[in-house]
Amino acid sequence: KKSGSCKKLYIAGCLPRYIENITTGSKQEKEYKSVLLNIDGIIDSVKIYGCFAPKIKATHPWLSYVKISEGCNNNCAYCLIPKLRGGLKLRATMDIIKEIEILSKKNVKEIIFVAQDTTLHKDLTRILKKTAKIRNIRWIRIMYAHPKHISKKLISLMANERKILKYIDLPLQHCNDKILKLMNRGYCKSDIERIVNLLREKIPEIVIRTTFIVGFPGETEKDFDELKTFVKSMKFDRVGVFPFSRENGTKAYNMKGQIQEKVKNDRLKKLMRLQERISYVKNKALMGKTLDVIVEKIVDADKTFKKRMTYNFIGRSYRDAPDIDGFVYAYSFNISKIKLGDIVKVRVNGCSTHDLYGVMIDSRRKTG
Template sequence: MKAHIVSLGCPKNLTDTERLMGQLAQEGYDFTDNPKEADLILVNTCAFLTSAKDESLQTVRRLAEFKRRGRCRYLIVAGCLPQRYKTECNALLPEADAFIGTPGKFEEHGSQSAEHRTQGIIKATPPWFAYVKISEGCDNRCAYCVIPKIRGKLRHRSPEAILKEVKFLAQVGVKEIIYIAQDTTAYPYLAILLKKTAKIKNIEWIRIMYAYPSHITDELLKVMAEERKIVKYLDLPIQHASDKILELMGRRYKRHDLENLIIKIRRIVPGIVLRTSVIAGFPGESETEFAELMAFIKKVKFHHLGVFTYSREAGTPANKMRGQVSARLKLERRDKLMRLQAGIAREINKDMIGQIITTIIEGSTRGGFSGRACFDAPEIDGAVLVRTKKFLKPGEIVNVRVTDARTYDLIGCLT
């Protein structure tokens, strides 16, 4: 029996996909990239935003074709879509045979997750890195976000279950562990978990994504500074920088707190690379608040910036707020932010010429190899192009001297 798996959405969803693949492997399924060959098709969906819901529906409907005409006997829809639209699912997707929501009791899910790793190498990422989820759900109530409704309240995995999983991943060749959650800094044992992870043989890089700003402790920053294996990189989604908008969003900090936090992070972890994401066009964002956000981005100079246009989501407080911003203006503001960031990124990258950066090789390209610096997360950040005639293996970590810079990527040669 063969299964074809499609995982939509973010890395957090991908870890659920890996768990589902583990369960299918236990049932005796092999996996195929070709839906024509599959007896079972499983789509792990995203429904965080309306656009993600539409993509999920389209994907399932497209794959339903293989059930009508091909060999597929079961079409299964999992994840955020059935969880968010429990009652509408049957009507939306009559082609589906079963719907599975998001993980329930997380500690149970956590141990299953570690077990699926040890009972067969089930990984949906390249062999050299793995996402490891440390908690599920979220206790924040950001006014624009449906995640707490979909994923429920925050529950943690035990450090023992996480470390067991990481040790197994290290044994099968994973070099980079990326800790993820809806809010990683809400994990109460994060500093100790990082310290213990750094002791695991063969793990070379440890990365933390989705750090909620006001939950970052001095203890965490000190561990980041002390442990060589923890990459000097932090993903710090600020969402906005105007006090008025932050309050409307229900974020638990003000612009001043962010300024102080960033100064502190840079003092305790010198040379750290910061990534952030912001929302353009949240209700109530007039030219004044948008100018505040632009000024903040200009001043702080994040190395990486993701900009999203605000999406009105049913069931969230922001959906009903006054002062909704037009679609055109949202896009205009997003583009302004992206243009500003392109200039900042170009400047930062130019300053790196001559420096030596640690890079993990991920593939080959014309004239050499492509890789990712320790300050680049997979898929969302930049790339490093390594010019060499030498053969480099994917997953190999090398030192690269930067010789040239593009807006988001770097070019260099082996030292």
């Protein structure tokens, strides 16, 4: 903003509500006062907005996030969302579908369903079925699915509907029964194993992304070792690891057994190193496979020649959610006929820990 590249600065989401709840006279209040002095306003985005509400689309033209609910009833011990956003409020099914129909007419191909807990929407399977019938929508992705609310009906639909990507974001947070109970997650280790095994049985090509919290109050070295063993044995495709953040106003804030920051960060590094080895093996197993890839950037091949592989476009496969997963770097011998947002076929011939490399094998552009 000081340089002039940002003309107006607004804040939205949880932050305005969080600032409202800060204790008067606290150190945090002083810190956030400086934030408020440097912004031009607050946007109240913590609401259910209908399909005709004016929105600024901040993503690529070919993809869109669609929120299906607001708030949360899960009351996890580490989370402020129920206090900041309130209890669960479901968005009307037909309003959701109408928004997607409008988006499809603007050439959106990938719909990403989001909420604090997408699987708690009572009409989720109906929403997915109706979305799949919209002609221009090619990919449907489900994020923020709560393990406690994954149903056999949802798994069956994912297995049988070709437009629903064989990908699910399933935040587990931990595997130790004691820690899961303290977190108030509502499930135990055996429940996780049952759900993951069922997903893999019914959808063999499923990509499971998950997240874990390390350093939660009361987590011993033995508990952390159990988590490492669990990650090693379950071999998830994508894993994010976060150190426990002590948020005032949550149940976990005053729990006994708070862990030192250094210990949290050491555990995070150890778990991520383990997952990186798993990710590389998973990617290596894709060598020779052909994947559909949505084109997101076209580059000059001459500038990539000295890097790992020569490529002239970058995209994502069904295995990659935007911003949080990897990319597919590929080469096309017919690059002039490719447009951003096209879905093309790429044969994988190289990999790194997080990304894939390949060659486009179908010169015909898919526009449907």
